[in-house]
Structures are given as C-alpha cells and as structure tokens.
Amino acid sequence: MPGARLEGVAASEGVAVGPAFVHAPDELEPQRTGIAEGEVEAELERFRGAIEAVVAQISEARDALSESGSEEAEILDAHVEFAGDPELHSEVEERVRNLESPEAAVLAVGEEFAGLFAGMEDEYMAARADDVRDVTSQIAAQLMGLRSSGLAGLAVPSVVLARNLAPSETARMPREMVLGLVTAEGSKTSHVSIMARSMGIPAVVGVGAEALERALGAGIVAVHGDDGYVVTDPDADEVAFFEGEQAEAATERAALEAYRHVEARTHGGRRIEVAANLGSPKEAADALSWGAEGVGLFRTEFLFMERDELPTEEEQYGVYREVAEAFGEKPVIIRTIDVGGDKDLPGVSGHEEENPFLGWRGIRMSLDVPDLFRPQLRAILRAAAHGNLKVMFPMVSSVEEFVEARCLLAECREELEREGAETGPVEAGVMVETPAAALCADELAREVDFFSIGTNDLTQYALAVDRGNEKLEKLYRADHPAVLKLIEMTCRAAEKAGIQTGVCGEAAGDPALAPKLVALGVTELSMSPPAIPRAKKIISELP
Numbered sequence: 001m002p003g004a005r006l007e008g009v010a011a012s013e014g015v016a017v018g019p020a021f022v023h024a025p026d027e028l029e030p031q032r033t034g035i036a037e038g039e040v041e042a043e044l045e046r047f048r049g050a051i052e053a054v055v056a057q058i059s060e061a062r063d064a065l066s067e068s069g070s071e072e073a074e075i076l077d078a079h080v081e082f083a084g085d086p087e088l089h090s091e092v093e094e095r096v097r098n099l100e101s102p103e104a105a106v107l108a109v110g111e112e113f114a115g116l117f118a119g120m121e122d123e124y125m126a127a128r129a130d131d132v133r134d135v136t137s138q139i140a141a142q143l144m145g146l147r148s149s150g151l152a153g154l155a156v157p158s159v160v161l162a163r164n165l166a167p168s169e170t171a172r173m174p175r176e177m178v179l180g181l182v183t184a185e186g187s188k189t190s191h192v193s194i195m196a197r198s199m200g201i202p203a204v205v206g207v208g209a210e211a212l213e214r215a216l217g218a219g220i221v222a223v224h225g226d227d228g229y230v231v232t233d234p235d236a237d238e239v240a241f242f243e244g245e246q247a248e249a250a251t252e253r254a255a256l257e258a259y260r261h262v263e264a265r266t267h268g269g270r271r272i273e274v275a276a277n278l279g280s281p282k283e284a285a286d287a288l289s290w291g292a293e294g295v296g297l298f299r300t301e302f303l304f305m306e307r308d309e310l311p312t313e314e315e316q317y318g319v320y321r322e323v324a325e326a327f328g329e330k331p332v333i334i335r336t337i338d339v340g341g342d343k344d345l346p347g348v349s350g351h352e353e354e355n356p357f358l359g360w361r362g363i364r365m366s367l368d369v370p371d372l373f374r375p376q377l378r379a380i381l382r383a384a385a386h387g388n389l390k391v392m393f394p395m396v397s398s399v400e401e402f403v404e405a406r407c408l409l410a411e412c413r414e415e416l417e418r419e420g421a422e423t424g425p426v427e428a429g430v431m432v433e434t435p436a437a438a439l440c441a442d443e444l445a446r447e448v449d450f451f452s453i454g455t456n457d458l459t460q461y462a463l464a465v466d467r468g469n470e471k472l473e474k475l476y477r478a479d480h481p482a483v484l485k486l487i488e489m490t491c492r493a494a495e496k497a498g499i500q501t502g503v504c505g506e507a508a509g510d511p512a513l514a515p516k517l518v519a520l521g522v523t524e525l526s527m528s529p530p531a532i533p534r535a536k537k538i539i540s541e542l543p
C-alpha cells in the first residue's frame with residue numbers, strides 16, 4: 001500500500017525520510033477518558049509498559065548527552081526518577097481501578113503534582129512543575145500512540161510533526177536530531193519557515209490541521225521541501241524515489257561548492273553583495289562558511305523572545321559585539337527590535353490587538369517605549385567599536401519616524417561620550433516594508449544612509465494578503481507587478497540619492513526572483529545562509 005500524501009507549502013528545500021516525532025504539547029486530549037471493568041488489568045499493564053518505554057526514551061536521550069555532563073543531563077536524570085516515582089504510579093493505578101483511562105489518569109495526576117510544585121515558595125521547586133508535566137505528558141503521549149510530546153526528548157534523528165512551532169521552540173530544536181519538519185499551520189514567510197531555511201532543515205508547512213491529525217499515527221514520514229508535500233508511511237518505491245531526490249540534491253550542492261567563497265559579480269562586472277540573515281551570533285560561523293559577505297539582516301527580536309525578562313544593555317552589547325567581531329570588516333546590519341505582528345514579546349506586546357499586523361509593531365513600539373529602545377541603541381553604538389555595524393529600523397512608514405529614531409541614536413551617542421564609553425561609527429537605514437515607505441522613498445532617501453527592502457511584509461501590505469495564512473498562499477506573490485513597482489521606485493530613489501538598496505526578505509534567496517531584483521537595481525541580497533552559494537552562481541550568470 002503506498003502511503004498517504006499531504007499537500008502543503010514548500011517552506012525549506014531538501015528532502016528527508018525518517019521516523020515521525022510528534023511535537024504536540026497542547027494537543028494531548030485523551031480520546032478515551034473512561035474504561036470498562038473488565039479492562040482494568042489490561043490497562044494497568046499498558047500503563048506499566050508506557051512507563052518502561054518512556055524511561056527508556058529519556059535514558060537514551062540522557063546517554064546521548066552524558067559526555068558533556070550538562071545541565072540537560074541532570075534534568076533528564078530527574079525526569080527518569082520522576083517517571084519511576086512509586087507515588088505517581090499508585091495514584092494513577094488507583095484512578096484506573098476507578099475506571100479512568102490511564103492516559104486521562106496520568107495527565108490528571110501530573111496536573112495535581114505540578115500544582116503542588118507550582119505552589120511552593122522555593123523558586124527552584126516551583127519550576128519543577130514543568131518537569132512533572134513534561135514527564136506525565138510523555139507517558140500520556142506514549143499511551144495514546146504518539147511518539148512523544150516535547151522536543152527535548154528527541155533522541156533519534158526524526159521528522160518533527162507539529163501544529164506550529166514558536167520561534168523559540170524552533171531555535172531550541174536539537175538541529176542534528178531534526179531531519180525534517182511538517183506543520184499544520186504556517187506559510188513560506190512565517191518564522192518557522194525562515195528558521196528552518198536558515199538551519200537547512202527540509203520543511204513543509206501549512207498542511208492543515210486535519211491532514212496533520214491523520215499523519216500523527218505514522219511511523220515513517222517523507223518530506224519533500226522543494227515540492228511541498230509529505231508522504232506518511234511510504235512504501236519501498238516511494239522511499240527509493242525520495243532517496244533518489246536526496247542524492248540529486250547532494251550532487252547539486254556539490255556543484256555549488258565552487259561558488260561559496262567567490263565575490264558575487266554579474267557577468268558584466270556589477271558587484272552585488274550576497275549577505276546572510278541571522279537571528280543569533282551562534283549562526284555567524286556557519287554563515288561565513290556558506291560564503292556570507294556580510295549580514296544584511298540581524299533579527300534582534302529572537303534575543304528578546306527566548307526569555308521572560310528583557311535583555312540588559314550589557315547582554316545586548318555582548319551579542320552585537322560577538323557578531324561584529326565574527327564578521328570583522330564585513331558589514332553587519334543590526335535591525336532594531338521588531339515584535340508585534342506575529343511575534344509577541346511577553347511583558348511588552350502581550351496585549352490583544354484587533355489587527356496585530358497593522359498594529360503596534362517595529363519602530364512604532366520602539367519609539368513609544370524608550371526603556372526598550374535606548375538600551376538597544378546604546379548597545380549597538382558600543383558594539384560598533386568592534387566591527388562594521390549599521391543600524392536599521394523596521395516598519396517605518398514616514399520620514400518623521402526615521403528622523404525621531406535618528407535623534408534618539410544621536411542622543412544615545414552623546415550620552416555614551418559623556419560617560420566616556422567607547423563607540424564606533426554607525427550608518428542608519430530603514431527597512432522598506434510598508435508601501436508608504438516605498439512611495440515616500442525619494443524623501444526618505446535624502447535622510448537615510450541605506451535602504452533594505454523587506455519583501456515579506458512589503459508583499460503582504462501591498463497586496464493585502466496575510467503572509468502567514470496558508471489559505472492565501474497562491475495570492476501571496478513577491479513578484480506581483482505591484483510589489484515589483486514599489487521595489488523599482490525604491491531603487492530609483494536610492495540611485496538618485498547615491499545610497500545602496502538591499503533586499504532582506506525571503507525573495508532575495510529565491511532563484512526565480514533574484515535576477516528580477518538585480519535587474520531592478522538592487523545592490524545587495526541577504527538570505528538564509530545555505531542559499532548563498534546558489535545566489536552567487538545565479539548572479540555570476542546575469543548580464
């Protein structure tokens with residue numbers, strides 16, 4: 001029997017085949033809550049079997065970590081201990097004897113225990129509530145035929161299936177354990193796709209909740225990240241086909257090796273800088289090895305989102321300095337915080353908005369919350385003493401916003417100088433990602449040092465098509481004539497003012513679009529690092 005095929009969005013290229021790993025932290029709803037009297041003994045057996053399996057899984061993950069003797073290893077030791085806890089077992093067994101299904105019972109007991117921990121005054125003990133929930137949901141997932149519930153338990157290289165993944169979850173995925181990614185929600189420019197591309201993980205997103213539901217019981221899953229489909233439990237012919245595709249992709253990658261470290265120029269000699277989009281300094285070495293000629297977009301919001309408290313100026317300085325130093329003389333464009341829209345910042349943007357993408361995001365929020373913005377600007381100015389840093393403001397829709405941000409930057413510089421702190425020169429540019437910015441490009445170009453076109457947002461705002469809605473995938477086109485006209489206007493204005501125009505939206509790394517962008521006058525393309533060698537090859541073949 002050939003496997004079932006699910007259609008989705010080709011979010012990150014490459015092909016993968018591997019065991020399914022279900023990441024379903026919110027979806028552990030037991031289908032069966034009660035059992036019949038005659039089933040009690042068999043269900044108790046099933047519960048014991050699930051405990052054994054989960055202990056084995058966690059121990060396997062723990063052994064994989066033991067060399068480093070890390071904090072994670074200690075956490076996993078504690079998880080093994082809790083999974084074997086006699087009190088947990090007897091509470092669940094009592095409920096099963098009272099005709100509750102073991103999956104419902106273990107989740108309920110997990111909640112009870114977690115509640116006890118959460119109520120403790122000692123912060124460390126209170127934090128154990130999450131560990132308890134983690135373990136009991138793993139046992140419940142096992143009983144429900146789902147492989148596991150949390151990405152931390154990913155011990156075997158697998159294809160991850162999830163409803164959606166938050167940027168922080170994607171960032172924390174153990175890269176070497178994730179062969180491929182399939183999500184029910186999302187589109188090509190949603191953040192899970194952007195991160196999968198920069199991590200080089202084949203991904204298909206937006207397969208829909210129903211299709212994902214059907215796939216949850218699969219043993220093996222094959223992902224076609226180039227063509228946007230998934231096959232669950234493929235038969236031998238299908239596996240052979242996917243393996244052939246993998247071999248072909250490897251040959252193509254080998255042919256691109258020669259382009260990694262060339263300076264990108266068109267055949268006619270026009271220099272086009274090919275840079276990387278990064279979300280963390282940890283990605284810098286990898287980006288350089290792919291041949292990045294700079295950083296066209298350093299997304300700083302991930303630094304703010306992976307935690308409960310805002311990072312201090314000092315921490316930010318450390319991060320920006322690290323990326324500046326890694327790139328040396330090569331330019332690094334740090335984008336100031338861009339939360340709001342689909343990226344929530346706990347403690348700042350956590351309120352509901354009717355239309356978050358048209359709401360309080362990017363520069364709008366930064367100008368309203370100086371306590372958020374000033375430490376970031378100060379950190380960038382200080383880090384600029386250690387490399388070639390530039391600053392860029394997101395979501396600008398008027399010249400006034402840029403002027404206000406630039407004034408704040410100047411104020412921060414004066415303040416730092418008064419304090420005797422070391423700073424470096426910093427050019428200031430804007431992202432052109434609202435139609436307003438493109439339509440006012442002439443006026444903006446007279447003020448700014450550079451433009452970088454954010455085609456992800458520019459497309460959604462120009463076409464009134466939500467970038468994250470998989471139902472609108474066909475309408476979301478960065479090569480729509482309206483979007484191309486806005487890009488052209490921006491390039492013409494930049495040329496007149498003698499400034500550079502980059503593109504840091506996903507269109508920059510799209511082989512079909514890059515030639516159009518270069519023809520329109522773009523001077524820099526910034527993309528996920530694995531796309532760099534192919535972009536350089538394409539540029540070298542342009543007139």
Ligand code: PEP
Nearest residue numbers: 433454455456457504505
């Ligand atoms: C864009 O909008 O094109 C962009 C690069 O920014 P982000 O995807 O982070 O919104």
Ligand code: MG
Nearest residue numbers: 433454456457
């Ligand atoms: Mg954007």
